[in-house]
Amino acid sequence: MSDALIEPLGRLRLGVNIDHVATVRNARGSAYPDPVRAAKLAEEAGADGITAHLREDRRHISDTDIERLIETLSLPLNFEMAATDEMQAIALRHKPHAVCIVPEKREERTTEGGLEVAREENKLAHFIAPLRDAGCRVSIFIAADPAQIEAAARIGAAVIELHTGAYCDFHAEGKFDERDAELARLRDMSAYAHSLGLEVHAGHGLTYDTVQPVAAFPEVMELNIGHFLIGEAIFRGLTPAIAEMRRLMDEARI
Ligand code: PXP
Numbered sequence: 001m002s003d004a005l006i007e008p009l010g011r012l013r014l015g016v017n018i019d020h021v022a023t024v025r026n027a028r029g030s031a032y033p034d035p036v037r038a039a040k041l042a043e044e045a046g047a048d049g050i051t052a053h054l055r056e057d058r059r060h061i062s063d064t065d066i067e068r069l070i071e072t073l074s075l076p077l078n079f080e081m082a083a084t085d086e087m088q089a090i091a092l093r094h095k096p097h098a099v100c101i102v103p104e105k106r107e108e109r110t111t112e113g114g115l116e117v118a119r120e121e122n123k124l125a126h127f128i129a130p131l132r133d134a135g136c137r138v139s140i141f142i143a144a145d146p147a148q149i150e151a152a153a154r155i156g157a158a159v160i161e162l163h164t165g166a167y168c169d170f171h172a173e174g175k176f177d178e179r180d181a182e183l184a185r186l187r188d189m190s191a192y193a194h195s196l197g198l199e200v201h202a203g204h205g206l207t208y209d210t211v212q213p214v215a216a217f218p219e220v221m222e223l224n225i226g227h228f229l230i231g232e233a234i235f236r237g238l239t240p241a242i243a244e245m246r247r248l249m250d251e252a253r254i
Pocket of ligand 1: 017019053080100102110141161202203204205206224225226227228
């Protein structure tokens, strides 16, 4: 798609992922630092949404965190979860603004790949239908792969979130040819998903060094960023860390 055909798509939203505030809390089994307090600060710092991943093993965010976020947040909550009956029941009880379906393996350190939508199309179509009926915007976390995008459109997802982890890893490892090839795939697949009527989000592993090329894709409407921001908050504080990310995103969008 040529740039001339892309309409201006407006301000890029920033979803701040607060999982790793809970990681630090859980390292000592204490009540602090409180991810809900971090979510409120993120709101004041200019976040457009809060993202939290309730993992099957509850390694960071807990069920109580989700309840408290739903009760106290004025920002929309993007609830990341695996496609399991347990998580579906929790999402249907709380009805968050958005539900992002992610693959989840117990042994992985973080969400390593995108969801295999094409392989599990029928199962996922049935899985997301009640969430959609409950008013949640359903997003599917996938790699920049046309087969996955087409399957996400067929099952009736409103949104896809493109996994930027490989792009960020190549950058960190100094593999710049591979990084640029992955970036080109992300750019092409953002345009392709948009042409199929899907709203496009992106995230995973983004830092101050890697955010701008992705933020510049006109079809991308939202970035979800967590681990780097929580780490950076140790050095500059959460509000300045988020404000700098916001500034870089806005600069890339001009
Ligand atoms: N988007 C999705 C779907 C994720 O699973 C995660 C990690 O929980 C993120 C974004 C944020 O990734 P990071 O913490 O590396 O910024």
